[in-house]
Amino acid sequence: MNEKTGQVVIILLIVFSLQRGWAEETMNLSLDKAIEIALENNLNIKQAQETITIGEAKVGKVKSEWYPNLTLGLGSGCNEILNLPGESQTFEFLGQTYEIKPPLSFQWSNTLSLRLTQNIYTGGRLRGSSKGVRAEFEARRKGYEVVKNNLILQVKKAYWELARADLLVRLSGETVDHHRQILELAGLRLSQGTIAPIEVEQARVNLVNEEDNLIQTQNRRRELEDELKALLEIEFEAGIVPIDEPSSSASPRIDIDEAINNGLKRRVELLKLRKELQAGEGALMVARSGRYPHLALRASYNWAGSNKNYKDAWKDLKESSWEVGLSLSYSIFDGHLTKNKIKEAESNLKIAEYALLKKEKEIVKEIRNACSKLILSRRRIEKTGKNVDLAEENSRIARLQFKMGAITSNEVNNYQVVLSQARTKHIEALIDYEIARAELEWAMGETR
Template sequence: MLQKKIRVKPVVSLLATGLLVLNTAISFAATSELSLDESITLALQNNPSIKMALADKDKAFWGIKETEGGNMPTVSLGSSGNRSGAEGAASNDSFNTSLKVNWPLYTGGRVEGLVDQAKSNANIASVGVEKVKEQVRLDTTTAYFSVLQNNNLIKVNQETVNSLTEHLKNVKAQYEVGTIAKSDVLRSEVELANAQQNLTKAQNAYDVSVASFNNIIGMPLDSQNTMKDDLAYVQYETSLEDSIQMALQKRPEIIQSQDTINAAKAGMKVADSGKMPTVAVNGTQGWSGSDFPGDKSNWSVGVSASWNVFDAGVTNSKIKQAKAAMDKVNEGDRQTRTGVELEVRQAYSSMKEAEARIETSKVAVGKATEDLKASQAKYYAGVGTNLDVIDAQMSLTQADTNSIQALYDYNVNKAKLEKAVGIGVE
């Protein structure tokens, strides 16, 4: 019995240690510190939109291989068997087997045009992966800053609640000694209740932003992460004109638009091929007879050519369609370039507007803080009013909120500008 007990203790100790390590690992996994760059990396790894874009890229690549096969020889093997007979006579078996080879030598440029189209479509799909990645980067950045913004707003509203709670204590103390009216107590209680509601709303907004952030980066929605970065001001150095020029060179939409034009040009080549002759080499090796696959051999090798002299205007109609498609993509390219420039200008303007608000909001916070202290000092000295203190507190809360909003707007619009410029495009 003593030996059994001695053996059990190490096992229990080992299990307890294992559970402790497991719980620690789970706690560590549930809560982690994430920088913005780390968050973007997670999103790029886990986002399903990127995986779908990669699948489209693979599909387009195999589309090239499919069209390239139009210039390669094809081999087909066929066989047939028949049994026939009449009443009172023996049945007869016959088999025919053939091996055929066909190799297009010239298709009037049709296959070459289809290959060029497939390559352009593959380029569009490849650039589409970068386009999706850029959107994921922006979505992650916006979600990251949204969490920071709402976390800071919780702090502002909590400070307001704390300040009004302390103020209410002082108001009640003065009311008890008869120096102020009951209305001051009631008004202070109402303002405190309103501040507590705003704090609750801020907490809810934070929880929603955290769930949205986790969804984007591919983590469980209830994960609680500590953000390493904070809302900060980092100046954007590139001018508007340089930003526009960079966007017109790097934006995936611009590159895709050019590939669309190339595909339309190839489509015109395919349509024109209907006016040209086609040439092919073909050969056949056959066997026939009463025994499978056949005991008599025959073969043939030849060159075939065809030229559609009159097709009732079908080819001409296809050429007209291809030209109309070319005109459309040219207009689309101009529209895309104008849209990209407009997007850059809008993001740049919004960023600059938020940048100007950052400094003014800092000044407002400083002035509002001084005003609150002065109002509180006057009220507690008996020469000010309760309304002055409450108004000063609300002004400080609004100034703090405006400061946080300005930083958030600046960083988000800066991220939109970088996406519009194509800074992250590889």
């Protein structure tokens, strides 16, 4: 064993020892379980849930304006009162002049009032506000669904990418085992004098190259595993082993037109934008309310009491006044404020309409692309599967020929390279199919 081979073996031992340590805390994870964990732990989901709570609060704030507003007012003050009448007198003491005023005392004056205000007509402001916040609340709920669906798609893609890495690590390990066997056979044939020493060295080089490829594949797997852990919000010390296998069964026929129709009906992004459009209509109603008078009912009832003693002043409270009336306000000139508010609301409404049309076109494009990728992946699975069968048979025959001395180790390696490439392409096709199916489900609004 040369120095380079020894270094590679040491690295492999370190990697395998780390893997054994991680295996103590591995999690066999299905795709459905991964999605469940993500929906429970992911911070983006929690943030989206809080936005729904904010929407509920805004609805409650607007609803409060429909109800009477009753307020209680308390007032308390201290007044100076004159006890004895008389004029001020002055006298001098030590060169200073002093003034004596009549004796004074203080009196407490307390008041109690109840005020009632009820909006009767606001020119459509309350109806517009109510319509706007309710639509905004529904848009927030749809926004939560958007975040949820996007997270599910991300988890699916990350899960299948990790499954792809697992399959490639397994394939790379099998290739390393193959090259070890070829190296052993080459050493045996060299001892028998049937091959030249250079063939043994070539087999050793091939083994080292595959061991290096295995290390790189394992590192890539760990990177993908960490990406999935970040989506699931779980500890990075725990290892994840995806247990779902990619499907190789034939997919049902895809009707692109039907898929597009379903997507335009189900995609929550469109539902969210439609609610935002309704919220814009409500904002326009609020802006236009500035053109109309506002009418409100106002009533108040007041009590007042006074006494030198603070507590007695409250006991002496007596009815002092009351009033009931209507309050009408109408803006004659506001510096074109209402006009500009209406102009702004109308432009925002048009922007919402354009955003809805734009998203519909994007969804059609996404569904078409997802359908094309799914169909292409299905064809690749069929073709690469046949290629794997042929490459496996060729590799089996080549190994038998090498054992009999009919071909060199380099020729065996060439067949093995072809087999590894065929298996890699088949794995790629299987995983690409699962990702394409997940993307199509997402594009059509079917996320689970």
